[in-house]
Amino acid sequence: MQGFDPATSFGPDVAGRYDDHPRGDEAQTVDFLDRYTHRDATSGDADGGRAGQGHAVERTALELAIGTGRIALPLAQRGVRVDGIELSPDMVAAMRAKPGGADLRVTIGDMAEVRAPGERYPLVYLVFNTIYNLLTQQAQVRCFENAARHLTDNGVFVVEAGVPSAWLRGDQFVDVERVTTDEVVLDVNRYDPVTQILDENHVSLTSGGVRMGPISCRLIWPGEMDLMARIAGLRLVNRWAGWRDEPFTSDSKRHISVYAR
Numbered sequence: 001m002q003g004f005d006p007a008t009s010f011g012p013d014v015a016g017r018y019d020d021h022p023r024g025d026e027a028q029t030v031d032f033l034d035r036y037t038h039r040d041a042t043s044g045d046a047d048g049g050r051a052g053q054g055h056a057v058e059r060t061a062l063e064l065a066i067g068t069g070r071i072a073l074p075l076a077q078r079g080v081r082v083d084g085i086e087l088s089p090d091m092v093a094a095m096r097a098k099p100g101g102a103d104l105r106v107t108i109g110d111m112a113e114v115r116a117p118g119e120r121y122p123l124v125y126l127v128f129n130t131i132y133n134l135l136t137q138q139a140q141v142r143c144f145e146n147a148a149r150h151l152t153d154n155g156v157f158v159v160e161a162g163v164p165s166a167w168l169r170g171d172q173f174v175d176v177e178r179v180t181t182d183e184v185v186l187d188v189n190r191y192d193p194v195t196q197i198l199d200e201n202h203v204s205l206t207s208g209g210v211r212m213g214p215i216s217c218r219l220i221w222p223g224e225m226d227l228m229a230r231i232a233g234l235r236l237v238n239r240w241a242g243w244r245d246e247p248f249t250s251d252s253k254r255h256i257s258v259y260a261r
């Protein structure tokens with residue numbers, strides 16, 4: 001999209017409004033992720049080799065694109081030390097303002113490139129279609145490689161993303177996102193099948209005026225994602241259609257994919 005800059009797309013305005021309309025799947029997401037923080041990490045660094053010596057093993061996780069802590073904070077409340085990587089200082093500032101948000105360690109930078117505060121984690125996760133915020137195939141592969149670099153030997157990388165064919169309706173389409181008495185939000189889309197880039201603008205119409213919410217995404221089909229994982233030395237171990245282990249079928253609108261070495 002002409003003029004779109006991923007580095008500034010989650011600036012102070014978006015960060016300030018991000019949690020106004022929660023997605024509603026936070027508890028289910030945390031239940032799902034929490035089970036992987038319990039994995040035996042004796043062959044990685046997460047327990048420092050103490051598991052067999054009667055010491056409690058610290059449960060840890062790394063969220064790529066941690067945002068305002070929508071998932072990281074409730075996961076941390078379960079006793080997991082959650083670290084993050086995030087491009088937008090404004091999103092992190094919004095997280096810091098929430099209870100417990102000041103305690104999480106976050107590296108500001110590109111999730112495809114930078115190292116996290118900890119060495120290796122039994123769980124690395126990237127949810128809410130955010131792999132698509134990387135706008136080239138190369139950057140998406142590098143993101144898989146960076147996730148793999150941060151995994152303990154038995155660790156898993158969990159990715160949640162929409163299935164493009166369930167999302168796209170031709171090369172241009174409009175979805176109605178919200179209708180209330182005060183506001184209508186339209187999602188205006190144009191898709192380029194060559195680059196796989198979807199340019200979206202979330203347009204809010206109110207009596208006070210019009211507000212634009214532009215974002216570009218590079219969509220990936222599950223098969224391409226599995227190949228990206230293979231390039232990074234990972235393989236698909238499970239794929240579900242929802243956080244409650246709903247079976248993934250040809251009708252599924254999103255997938256939750258679990259990759260391991």
Ligand SMILES: C[S@@+](CC[C@H](N)C(=O)[O-])C[C@H]1O[C@@H](n2cnc3c(N)ncnc32)[C@H](O)[C@@H]1O
Nearest residue numbers: 010065066067070086087088091110111128133
């Ligand atoms: C849809 S939000 C998801 C935030 C959070 N994971 C959640 O589930 O609420 C997308 C987030 O990805 C961040 N982001 C986009 N590109 C990024 C990149 N290359 N590296 C790190 N974070 C990125 C944005 O700043 C934003 O906070």
